[in-house]
Amino acid sequence: MTLIHLAILLPVIAAIAVGILYRYYRRIHLGWFVLPVPLLIVIYLFTLMPQVMNGQVIHETMQFMPRVGMNFDVYIDGLGLLFAILISGIGALVVLYSIGYLSTRENLGNFYVYLLIFMTAMLGVVLNDNVVMLYLFWELTSISSFLLIAFWYTRDRSLYGALKSMIITMFGGFLMLGGFITLYLITDTFSIRGMIEALPLIQESPLTPIAVVLILFGAFTKSAQFPFYIWLPDAMEAPTPVSAYLHSATMVKAGIYLVARFTPLFAFSNLWVWTILIVGLFTMAWASFNAIKKDDLKAVLAFSTVSQLGLIMSLLGLGALSLVTGANDELFTVAVVAAVFHTINHATFKGALFMIIGIIDHETGTRSLKRLGGLLTIMPFSFTMTVITALSMAGLPPFNGFLSKELFLEAMITVLHADFGAMTSVDFLIPLVAIVGSIFTFIYSVLIIHGIFFGKRTHDTPKEPHEAPLLMLISPAILSLLVIVFGLFPNILSSTIIDPAAMGIMASETSLHTHLAMWHGFNNPALWATIAVVIIGTLLFYFKDKWIFIYNYHKEPFTLNYAYDQGLLYSRFGSKKITDSYMTGYLRNYLVYIFGFFILMGLLTVINTGLRLDLSDLAPVRIQEIIITLIILIATAVILITRSRMVAIIMLGTIGFSMALFFVFFRAPDLALTQLGIETVTTALFLVCFYHLPKKSRHEERMRFKFTNLLVSLGVGTFVILIGLAAYSNRLFDSISEFHIENVYDLAAGGNMVNVILVDFRGFDTLFETLVFAIAGIGIYGLMKLKLSRKGEDNEEHAEESRV
Template sequence: MTLLHFFILLPLLAAVAIGIIYKFQKNIHLGWFVLPVPFVIVSYLFTLIPNIQSGSNIYKPLNFMPRIGMNFDVYIDGLGLLFAILISGIGTLVVLYSIGYLSQDEKLGNFYIYLLMFMAAMLGVVMIDNVLMMYMFWELTSISSFLLIAFWTTKEKSTYGAQKSMLITMFGGFMMLGGFILLGSITESYSIREMIQSSDLIASSGVGTLAVILVLFGAFTKSAQFPFYIWLPDAMEAPTPVSAYLHSATMVKAGLYLVARFTPVFMWSTTWVNTILIVGLITLTWASFNAVIKDDMKAVLAFSTVSQLGLIMSLLGVGALAVTAGFNEEIFTVAVIAAVFHIINHATFKGSLFMVTGIIDHQTGTRSIKRLGALLTIMPISFTITLITAFSMAGLPPFNGFLSKELFLEAMFEISQSNVSFLSAISVLFPLLAIVGSIFTFVYSMKLIFGVFTGESFDTPKEPSEAPVLMLISPAILASLVVIFGLFPNILSNTIISPAASAILDRQNFVDVSISFWHGVTPALLSTILIVLVGTVLYYFRDSWSFVYNYIKEAYTLNNLYDQLLKQSTYYSNKATQSLSTGFLRTYLLYIFGFFVLFNFMTMFRTGLNLDLSDLAPIGIQEVILVFVILISLGIIMMTKSRMVSIIMLGAVGFSMALFFVFFRAPDLALTQLAIETVTTTLFLVCFYHLPKVSKLPETCQFKLTNFVVAVLVGLVSILIGLSAYSHRIFDSISEYHIEHVYDLAAGKNMVNVILVDFRGYDTVFETVVFAIAGIGIYILMRMTNRRKDDGNEEHS
């Protein structure tokens, strides 16, 4: 295991340590013990920048389950390093912020354990080369985010949002796993690097397009693309540090990472390219339109996050399209650079905005914009941070969001003039949707600034005041980066952006990145001016046109569709369960044996039996008599109305089986069977003695043809399976080996004892362990029962 493997697992190891520390340490905030973990990781990752910048990608293989191709192989290039730095860097600031945000009264042990689990999962997703191992970490992000979103378990909205996020994202993850398996079967490898090299093989296979669709399900559900975005607004019920971490820089970016990483694999597919581009633009426009009407600050930011993710997704689509359609280098460069740059920018301004929202909620007791206002002079530092980051989100200079938004608009204008045959009919809509989405982005950004900090008065549950310094440090750092990256964007150009952009399309030579504010009077600049003008008018007259949202009926929304699907699936699954789960053991046995018969007969029909009956042992008269005794005993059991007679006849069946072992020259088994039957019969008698008497028994036994047929078929199938196994022996019986070596290898004369203790010693040991575990479980249950009785007696007294 290398240092990189260790750093991926470090948060999990720290989670175990935090659980122990939290149990014994209550005086110091637990976050101070967690803070060094992401800080150490991000500090080490920064030391890798020179290696990646020079083109020396890092590959560290480690076998985990090589037989199924699931290995813990770490691969870091520019793309993986970018996301790993975001995960650990933003994670450091979030932990620092949470120290001031969460009080000691919260379940801090649970919170930080879940947060560290999520951090490890995200690091695994972006640093692993093996898709099976990636899938394991991918689903761990869904599980840990579920726990984080539902942190406040007493709030119904928290548990609802957690369930919704997990159902949607894990559904997409399961679809994605199907795509990975298809890719693995085509390329005979689960390495992403090898899949990239086998892109032509995937394209020529008959299931390549199916793999594309399945992988896109995983990407779209995780990155909250239309129509799967509905889980993200409900996930805002999580504590604000969770929202700032999961929904600005990490979890939702996992879908973007997946698309960027697999673009070289699926570059040949128009389905991949067109879907990413079109779905991204629809998501951008629809989510920004819906963000304007929201009153909860976190709801505005939630739809804003969906919108920004759509923007980045569409840029990845433009970059892929530029290569597949053979456009000039400029379009590819602009689109991919814009995507990478906006991933960084979104993490800075959105993470800070979430933290400021948490500060306002913490200091005023509400997030409702209608109840807020006039906080500018009361919370000047929070206002300054919000002003910087919201202006960046709106795409205003001189902040970093302006630069990436300009590149985005430029890419959309370039692709609309490319005359791609399969997109020419709608390509004119690309810049139009980009402008419309940006206009609404400007409107809700202004709403966050002026709706919260200006106005005549406020109506808040708590008297507002500026936040403590500890809560302001993290958003202030992110706001500072917004300004720094805006004024000096080229500090990222060749260190982070260029290696990441080149990795997206698997290029050996890094693209030349040079970002500046002034490009002349271009369509992008004119569009920005239009966005600001129209957005200002729409914000000022927002009450005059907000009636259009009344036409969106709740009954026709995607949220209602999800709720109805969940409600109906719950209803019909309960109905099916109630119809199948009758509470009778005979019914469940009928299901089990029915499927046993069905599938075995299907197998026999397809493969054929080819029985060899020439070498069977002769059947003696004594064996025929025992069979008749067993059949008569079973018949009496089914027909009698007496429990005592049933027990005696059941014992007769067992003792008859013991006689069979005697005839087959197996005295040890016969003695064991006799002992078991004696003890079982005795226990039955004791138990039935304490059962209540049945007041009414059926006068006649009800004959059920279905049960009879299944019982006969089970016996027939079992006989056929035994005869088939005997007829198709590939190897000699192992019993001959035991007979020959029972003395010289084990120094014993009792073959059964030697087999159990020596030849199958490990099997016997584990069976003994099972008995020991069962005994411990029974002991615990008895102790718990006695303790409840003692508690009941104390309450009664």
């Protein structure tokens, strides 16, 4: 295991230690033990930055399942390093913030174990070159996210949000796996680098559109793109540190990473680029429009996150579009650089905003905008950080969000001067939708500031408001400071992170030299677009009461959430109906299903492959065998028609003892003795059990004849005989019995062939069969103890009721 692999797996290793530590040390906040883990990782990742800046790619392989091509291949370029630094850096700040946010009365052991597992999962996603391992870590993010969202599992909304997020994201992840398998069928490799090298095969394959659609399902569900965004607002039921970590900087960026990583593979596909561009732009505008009507601050941030993710997604689509059409190479560079830069900026201002909203909730007891207001003088530090981060989100100078929003608007406006073929006639819609989305982004950003800190305190809050303790202010203060620093000095990121990450998206060795500046002169169209956004946004905010009624027309039955809930309801109802139709509780029905399927498969096999029987070598049937067979048939028929339990037991024993006679005639005395012993014991047990059963039962009633059962019985018997004869007639290998006959004494020093086979030649089979008996015995013992303990509890409850 290399140092890079250790860095990825360090959080999950620490999770094991944390789980053990929490059992013995609960007086000290567990977060202090967890904090060094992401700090060590981010420090190590910064040591790799000089190599990546020089264009080097770090590639390490650790064999995991080499025979199926599933290896732990770490591949670190600028793109992977950027996301890994965000995951570990924001993770360290979130852990520090959680120390002040979460009380030691919470189940901190579970919280930090889940958080560390998630950290490993995200690092595994962004630093993996093997798509199968990427999928493994991808689904691990969904599972750990489910556990984190459901941390307060006693709340119904927490469970609902956790289940909703897991259903949607794992559904997309499963489809994404299908896309990976499709790419493997095309390129014969699971390596992303290998797939890029085999690009001509992907371009010519008819399976490529299938891979594109399936992989985009995974990206859109994870990054909450329309129409799959509905899980993200409900995920806000998680503790605020989880929201700040998963739903601003890391998990929701996994889909962004996936699209960026696979852009070199699919940039030639119109299906890929237009889908990403259109879905991203629509998601941005739709989510920003819906954020304004929310009263819960975390819901506002949830929709704003969806909107910002749509913005980044649209930039990746536009960059790929300009690449495939050859419309404008500069447009491609601007779009990709803007996507990378805004990914960094969004992590800073949105992570800080989530933490600040957590502070508001923690110190006032509410997140409702209707109950907040007038906190400017009470919480001045929180106000300052909110202004910095919210205005950055709105795209105003001198903050970092202004720079990346300017690049976004510049890229979208440049579309008007590009040639996109058939879409050129409607290309004006692209900058129009971008500007509309930016206007609503400005409105909800101002709404957050105004709703919390300005106006009068017209409602009492559950808690008396006061400023948060220092421990909770450090993390958002650091992120707010980065918002200012990256805004005033953006070029400290240009050559160190942005350029290498953009080169990773382009999969090109051509070096970039990006220069970012706050001012580009009055001839910059993006500047005038920003001014228009601010003016229109200010007017709409001021006259909000005049147009807010339009949200009343969006009724609940016409929402995606309603469709999701109804879909679950009908699927649950339909599933219950279908399940109840075959899960009848009667063993005889289950046997009909099993044996009926066996007959159906047998018929299909015979029809497709034919049936060759060779009966020339069969031994002659002797008179004693005919007599025993008749006895077995008569005994079976008597069992079916008799109403007496005693007669049925005797006939069942007759069948077993007759089979023992067959073993005697076939010169297998050991099997005959075994059969006789088993039949004797089971017959005696049947007699004992039946003696204690009620006098009346369905068995004593007249049993109705069922033609279906007759067909199934005859079919099973016929196919078993045919299978036996076919196996005897088509011997593909020499019988192994000769090997046992020749070697039973020399190799095992035994005289009884059967015993030697069981103990020596098939010793592991016998061992595991013994283990199965042991497990079954433990299970039976556990059931007995459970029954006894429940009886004891019932007696105690009854005694308590009597005393009352």
